[in-house]
Amino acid sequence: MSIHQYFTLCCTCFRGTWLSSSKLTKLPYSNGTLDVASCLLRLLFTKIDWWWASALIPLLGATLGPLANLSSIAALVTSWRAQINIGGQFLAELDGTLYADPGWVYWLNVVSLICGFLGNLFLLFNFTQRIRYIVALPATILFWLLASGLLIGLTVSMELNFPPLRPNQTYTQGFWYAVAAAAMYLLCSLLLMINMLGHFLGRYPDDFILSDSQRTLILQTMAFIIWLGGGAATFSKIETDSGQSGWHFANAVYFCDVTILTVGFGDFYPTTDLSRGMVIPYSVGGIVILALIVNSIYKFMREMGEQNIVLKHTERIRVRTRDLAAQNSFDLRQRESNEHHVIRRRTVNAATRPRISMPTQPRVLRTSINDTASPSNTGSNPLSLVVSNISLMGKKKKKARAILLREEKERFQAMRDIQMRSRRFKKWIALVISVIAFGILWCVGAVVFWQAEKKAQNMTYFRALYFCYISLLTIGYGDLSPKTNAGRTFFVIWSLIAVPTITVLVSDMGDTVVHKFKEWSNQLADFTVLPKHGIWRDFLEKHPWLLQWILGIQARKALKRRLKRGFEATDPDANEESGGPQPGDTDIEKQETVSPTTSSNRNADTEETDELDSSSLGRHLALNIRRVVADLRHPTPKQYEYEEWVEFTRLIRNTRGSITRGDAEGEEDEEEGLVEWDWIGSDSPMMSGMSEPEWLLHRLCESLIRMDRRREEIYGRNRSRDPDGVDRPKDDGGDADLVIEQTIYGVDPGSGHKE
Structure with a gap:
């Protein structure tokens, strides 16, 4: 198959002509390349759920874009190389003396920063629908690709043509901020390309319809980045004017980061009274903005989970229950009979076919609810079959049998059970996602700090795990802190992502683990420390076998007492003459007067x-x-x-x-x-x-x-x-x-x- 034919086929598929699987399998070409292409196209059109591309990707780009702009500013205003050997004495990387970069590095860095700002501006206009999607999104992708390409070219050219003379010189935080900005610009561009692909495939319209929490999250993220960068510039100016060395913009960003996140390692602190006085209002404002961001992230994740995960999970269980539901015992028997014959036809083959003399015992058909029996006189809960069969839906290897749902109330209770299971699924799936995100940030971050700080402070992976843990929980003992330029740069970006994640994890734990612990502690207190009135009666009603056992013991004790006391002499004809109720009359009257309410009645x-x-x-x-x-x-x-x-x-x-x-x-x-x-x-x-x-x-x-x-x-x-x-x-x-x-x-x- 030629390239022109393959391109024509792809364009035809993108227009929607080959959307059905039957057409994709009956193409005029049958070589391996076309088979792979048809499988990929079928996967794109039918199997992949694109809600994450329409909702998560634009919001991720809107939150990472300002952070990439801040990193680009730090790369622009901070020199990329530093001298750490002064007078024959080696200093720490953070205490090195900066020296100027070539002029072309500075001006290309300016162009990259302008492209990054323009890309972020077009994305914002896209969200506010000032510019059309088909114009704004390609412009954002183009400008961010240009910014990323310029920064990648600058860092590679610096390493090839003007590298620092090691071990006397080293790269500063400005260089590593340029690397981080290039990576974030490139990542956002690729993600927005995926979003555009989903639009071209017709999976969602060409507009961003933001909810209140999403719009608030974007605005709060921009405000936080402005607060962080503005505070860093202010503290850097105050400390530098007072004669303090080392307070360049990159170090000031690190100081503002550990201040707002309340980590406080103590390795970098203000030295003037003016700076100390500014820390008080600055930290309060930053903590408030950060709390608002965490709250918006939590609401956004709940909305996304409710709309795209929980509802689909509920719909999947509902459809499964509806397909398994039978209206009467005949339908149930017929389904089980068909399933039985299918299983026997599949398992009994030529190799294992039984001989004529071998006895075969077919499976006995079961019906849990009889046609003539009602829920009141069956002696068992009619919903037990519903609950037991719904619990089997998660097991893929076991095929659930049909559910007998005749009564309207039974169907109502079955749907209530599905709702209850979905609510539990919503809470625990959010906790699982938060735990996985926390584990990835913890373990992967430890790997980066291990490699970055290995030479500076003899860092091991265990120590890196310990450092990441006390940083995530904002403990900040100060015994370990970033001592290299690469480690400090990575810590700023990593902490801005990790600390909100751990906060969301704590919130999810409050809805699940803490809530369960609270229930168990209250139940324990009801039985022991603060006994609740009627708690033992409720407990016995929930466990009928224990109640029957206790009642049996009491009946036997009462019988023994009557035997010791003796029987009272009574006239056996007294009840008949008086016309009083005979034993068993009450039960008969109840059976005659009380009848179960069926759907037809x-x-x-x-x-x-x-x-x-x-x-x-x-x-x-x-x-x-x-x-x-x-x-x-x-x-x-x-x-x-x-x-x-x-x-x-x-x-x-x-x-x-x-x-x-x-x-x-x-x-x-x-x-x-x-x-x-x-x-x-x-x-x-x-x-x-x-x-x-x-x-x-x-x-x-x-x-x-x-x-x-x-x-x-x-x-x-x-x-x-x-x-x-x-x-x-x-x-x-x-x-x-x-x-x-x-x-x-x-x-x-x-x-x-x-x-």
Whole structure:
């Protein structure tokens, strides 16, 4: 296959012609190169989830861009080489004397800084939609690539043409800041290229729709970098004017970094009263901005996890449960029979085929819920099958058997169980991600410090791990601190990323580990130190076998006491003559009067319920709207019980009762989805992406509007049918609006007026 044919194929695929897998497998070329290309294209179009490219990459570029600009400034204002052998005496790298660089290094560094600022500016205009995506993003990539290329060329040329004369000379922090800036510019450019690729593939639109937390995070990051750089310039100016050596801009950035992050190694500190006085307001402002950044990062990660990880995890479990759900025992038996035959057909091959004389015992089909049995008389929880089968969904090697879900309440409880599992998954997956990020920063950072500080302070990997740990936790004993230019430069960038990470980790631990420990400590205190009233009764009710065992012991002891005391003489015909209740009558009466509420009975009751008039229905709608609005004010989203959902559903359905057939038939069919849904289906209120009070508020308001519109239609129809042309009075719902307003605004609805 020629290059032209391959390029034409790629362009065709990018336009969307070869999106289906069948076309990708039936191409006119069949060599190995095309097979690999088709697999890659199919992977790009069907398998890869691009949400991270549309949400994470632009935000990462917006946060790393200002940090790269600060590094580029440090590389510009700080000389790249220093003399550490003065008068035959070797000094530490940090105490060396700087000397000037060639002029071309300085001016190319200026051009690189300008390109970096322009790239960041175009990205900001892209976020604010001042410039179109298709113009701003390529401009950002181009300027950052130019900035990275210039810095890479400068560092390589310096090493090849004007290297420091070792061991008398060495590179300063300015050189290493140039290396760091080049790496960050290049990384951001490559990430934005991936974002543009996802747009060209049609995975997301050409705009950045930022949430409040994302927009706030970008602004706070820029403010923090400005605060860090401005403080470094101020402290450098004050200390240098007072005659202190070594307070160039790069060292001042390090001082401001350890001050704001509250690490405080003590190796670099202010020496004048003016600087000491400025530390107080400067540190307070920096800590506040850093706390805001950490809070925004935490909110952003929760949003991303909720929208792209937790919801997909919930949807995956819901679809699996829905596919496994059976409506009756016959369906369950048929599915198990089909699965049994598939397994036997797969496992019994020619090599292991049983002989004629070999007995075979087919698997016994099982049904956990009988058709004639009800949850009240089966003696077991009908949800045990649901929970046990849902727990098997995470096991890939075991195929879960079908779930028998006939009752609507069982499906509701199954969806509640899915929600509970998803909430636990959300908390623990956030903790796992934070622990992994913390481990990577800890271990990889230790490797860099080990290599950078090996010669300066005989650093080992264990000591580097110890140093990174006390730095991440902001302990800062001061026994170990960066002593080389490369180590100090890396510490500034590494700490700005690592300290917020450990803060997010602590927050995630508070939602999981600390919360569990708090629950266990409270339970222990309820049983021991601060006993809670009724705690033992609740414990026994949760463990029926223990309760039965204790009751059996008490019954045996009572029997022994009666045997010792003897039996009382009574007239056996007394109960018959008095007509009193016989033993067992109570149980029989209960069985006759109490019957389990099935789905069909509940539907029949709903259909036979007398419809309310417009005034009463409007009053009930208004009362429930006020109740739902009050539930919306709760700090945690409220979840309603099944019985409450039944009442809400019945109320919404009653708004359809007064409409006649005929011209309104299409409208009724259209509104069928408002009150009919499957609890484990895609139209379930629990899968709407809104809280339950918010979802109910929308539906109740729609019902209120629909009821008022239909009342007006009926009233207008009655007026048109009046042969005398005289206005007829309205029906019972004539003052429903007044009643609704009085109810919503807290006035007694019973005081409504009738005209």
